Amino acid sequence: MKNNGHKSTSPTAGLPKCPTGIQGLDEITGGGLPRGRPTLVCGGTGCGKTLLAAEFLVRGAVQFGEPGVFMAFEETEAELKANVASLGFDLAGLIRRKKIAIDYVHIERSEVQESGEYDLEGLFVRLNHAIDSIGARRVVLDTLEALFASLPNEAILRAELRRLFRWLKDKGVTAVITAERGRDQLTRHGLEEYVSDCVILLDHRVNEQIATRHLRVVKYRGALHGTNEFPFLIGDEGISVLPITSLGLNHKISVERIATGIPRLDAMLGGRGFFRGSSILLTGTPGTGKTIVAANFAQAACRRGERTLFFSFEESPNQIIRNMHSIGLRLEPLVKRGLLRFHAARPSLYGLEMHLATMFKEIAAFQPHVVIVDPITSLMDAGTASECRAMVTRLVDYLKAGQVTTLFTSLTQAGHALQQSEASMSSLMDSWLLLQDFEGNGERNRVLYVLKARGMAHSNQIREFLISDRGIDLVDAYIGPSGVLTGAARVAQTAREKAEALASQQEAARRQRELKRKRAALEQQITGLRSEHEASAEELRQIDEQVGRQTRLLTTERTELGRLRQADISVAASTRGNSKPKSKR
Amino acid sequence: MKTNKTSRPSSVAALRRVDATKTFEKSLATRPTGKYVLRLFVAGATARSRQAVLRVRQLCEAELKDNCKLEVIDIYQQPNLARDNQIVATPTLIKEFPRPVRRFIGNLLNTTGLFVELDLIAKGKIAF
Missing domain, CATH: 3.40.30.10 (Glutaredoxin)
Known part of the structure; x- marks a missing residue:
């Protein structure tokens, strides 16, 4: 952001650029203002034109070694010094060291009488003298249009202004000319007609009682630039423009995982917790324990020796410490050891941009590994939803670029569609935990889901979230045919299940016994039948034997009979089969 | 003595006021002199x-x-x-x-x- 060389860092070389050193502005303009050319800064009253110009000059002198001339048409040198001192710039010191020269141009209209032709050579000479006396590379004319009020002949003035801008270009100084916003045009007196290289428009708007300053690069000849309106703010370190898109999506990525401080939650997140540098959204209705999860996460981080910055927009630090004490989380020693820092502010204290800038400043000063914002939804009150989203985007980008793990808690109003209201924000987040109340059987119970966790296998199961004086625990919620049961209902169900299990065990034993008995009886029966079967087989054998004996006996008797009837044995034998007809005959 | 001293400035101021008025009237009445x-x-x-x-x-x-x-x-x-x-x-x-x-x-x-x-x-x- 801050380069110390004179050369521009813009990838689109060609047009040399002059870095302003103003946070964010160099990113939008791709390296700064056009070097050696005039830039017009226009805007309404109180939108920071003079300050932007002054900062351009001071930063040029301090950071880039380029002395500058401030030609003031509206404020005296003393006023200017006082105004800039409020941003921490030592203008008087810079003037003493010949880094900056101020020339206050003042024309008392009532004293002036026009009598003939004139030009503005006086102005040129003064400017030239000031530039040469300190070897200035930068020039600010604030506000040139004051001349229109003090000099009567506009035709001469316009001709001279045209000459002035030409002269500034020839002189090779990078100039910033401020001008009041006009009704139908950019400036009241049409200065944009003369300054054609770069025009920056500042704007101060009040939207829903919240005032926000915006900056837009209307025109930048010969260079690519961000064309959007970017919010900017005037902090105690000067102007900072907050470009949404400046960071892009090319930050480094870590594969390291960090524990959440709740072992069961780690288990739900593939067993190892969140990725370092990821952004985590924790949504929940009031009283579901968002701050507790956040505090747990903070404590876990501190125990690993990582600095944690806790932005609280609802509770004072002491209140959080006290409340966490009640569930066995001791944050105070961590604060004392300097590992945990709280930053508490009411969301309505100032606008979103200011909040964001304050957060950036705190983060830059503390260099945390983990940042907690509790809750991010409070900031919604300080701006519109789209502004808030833009702000969160910038915050997330900023933190991700620094590999800072961030936990945002987000309050969902009871009765709202839980997931809908956060949809706009959730897409920015890598992980999303949902805390919810389950109401039933005359009690409320907290449950936790992992709605999403990019890049890791995570549990899709609901867990009951228990808060006791020993901290947080997650238990499996009862999921059965009658739905999800939690709390007392879960305990009752478990007890009921136990009883049922016992009963069914007993029943099984009983049935087993009965079956055994039945089997024994059957076996007995089988034995009886088998002996019966054997008995009948014996009988059958005896009958067979008896029949055989009788046949043999009969044959013998018939042979004897034949012999007695003197029949040939052979005949008798052959006609034995026809014995019956014979006997009939 | 002290009361005298404290009262003096107010009388001086009064005198000055009179002076100023006189000068003003005079300057209006007469044309400026000098180069x-x-x-x-x-x-x-x-x-x-x-x-x-x-x-x-x-x-x-x-x-x-x-x-x-x-x-x-x-x-x-x-x-x-x-x-x-x-x-x-x-x-x-x-x-x-x-x-x-x-x-x-x-x-x-x-x-x-x-x-x-x-x-x-x-x-x-x-x-x-």
Whole structure:
């Protein structure tokens, strides 16, 4: 952001650029203002034109070694010094060291009488003298249009202004000319007609009682630039423009995982917790324990020796410490050891941009590994939803670029569609935990889901979230045919299940016994039948034997009979089969 | 003694007030006396500068009868003075005395205003 060389860092070389050193502005303009050319800064009253110009000059002198001339048409040198001192710039010191020269141009209209032709050579000479006396590379004319009020002949003035801008270009100084916003045009007196290289428009708007300053690069000849309106703010370190898109999506990525401080939650997140540098959204209705999860996460981080910055927009630090004490989380020693820092502010204290800038400043000063914002939804009150989203985007980008793990808690109003209201924000987040109340059987119970966790296998199961004086625990919620049961209902169900299990065990034993008995009886029966079967087989054998004996006996008797009837044995034998007809005959 | 001392300043102030009123009335009634003090700022030797210088010299000689102190300053040579005297347009003629201070910008070809301001109308010298 801050380069110390004179050369521009813009990838689109060609047009040399002059870095302003103003946070964010160099990113939008791709390296700064056009070097050696005039830039017009226009805007309404109180939108920071003079300050932007002054900062351009001071930063040029301090950071880039380029002395500058401030030609003031509206404020005296003393006023200017006082105004800039409020941003921490030592203008008087810079003037003493010949880094900056101020020339206050003042024309008392009532004293002036026009009598003939004139030009503005006086102005040129003064400017030239000031530039040469300190070897200035930068020039600010604030506000040139004051001349229109003090000099009567506009035709001469316009001709001279045209000459002035030409002269500034020839002189090779990078100039910033401020001008009041006009009704139908950019400036009241049409200065944009003369300054054609770069025009920056500042704007101060009040939207829903919240005032926000915006900056837009209307025109930048010969260079690519961000064309959007970017919010900017005037902090105690000067102007900072907050470009949404400046960071892009090319930050480094870590594969390291960090524990959440709740072992069961780690288990739900593939067993190892969140990725370092990821952004985590924790949504929940009031009283579901968002701050507790956040505090747990903070404590876990501190125990690993990582600095944690806790932005609280609802509770004072002491209140959080006290409340966490009640569930066995001791944050105070961590604060004392300097590992945990709280930053508490009411969301309505100032606008979103200011909040964001304050957060950036705190983060830059503390260099945390983990940042907690509790809750991010409070900031919604300080701006519109789209502004808030833009702000969160910038915050997330900023933190991700620094590999800072961030936990945002987000309050969902009871009765709202839980997931809908956060949809706009959730897409920015890598992980999303949902805390919810389950109401039933005359009690409320907290449950936790992992709605999403990019890049890791995570549990899709609901867990009951228990808060006791020993901290947080997650238990499996009862999921059965009658739905999800939690709390007392879960305990009752478990007890009921136990009883049922016992009963069914007993029943099984009983049935087993009965079956055994039945089997024994059957076996007995089988034995009886088998002996019966054997008995009948014996009988059958005896009958067979008896029949055989009788046949043999009969044959013998018939042979004897034949012999007695003197029949040939052979005949008798052959006609034995026809014995019956014979006997009939 | 002490009461005397404390009462004195208020009486002095009262006196001063009377003084101021008197001076004011006097200054309104009488014409300023003393030399005119004129300073002319020009930027180099341009045509306009020459015209202005010529005009002022003429004026001093003809109208003010050398009852004036004229100083011509080239801001190219003394840029500091341009800054100190709040010069923006050139040429600029500053009438330092008599009060009030007046600035005339331009090459002084249009003298009506100048005459009014220099208090020369009373003498009937409009037709310059």
